[in-house]
Amino acid sequence: MADTKIHLGTIGQIAIPVTNIETSLAFYRDKLGLKFLFQVPNLAFFDCGGIRLVLDIPQEHAWHNGSPIYFKVPDIEIAYESLKQRGVPFEGKPHLIAKMPDHELWMAFFRDPDSNLHALMCEKR
16 A cells, blocks of 8 residues: 655756747856756756756647746845846846844845746845
């Protein structure tokens, strides 16, 4: 009898739909600075701290924008300025999202070449 108690936890891979692998590969590798792993037809793979990010050209009937990815950074102002200088199109400057009891949550949102929304996030102590 199979174990019916399944516990999901660690994310192994996240897929983002894209329209052009080469354009998106350059954006995620060169502008965002993600660690490129490998590429096969219609797919490109990156390592994001042990979670694999896959850029995927879906079949036309399966197209949809992906879910936002929130990239944790130790200093949001430095990360924002660095990525902005590389041509990353931000929707605004880093801003306070919430004041928590032991930190402030700051974010800055940007879009990739296919208008997928992503963000930098920083927990300021």
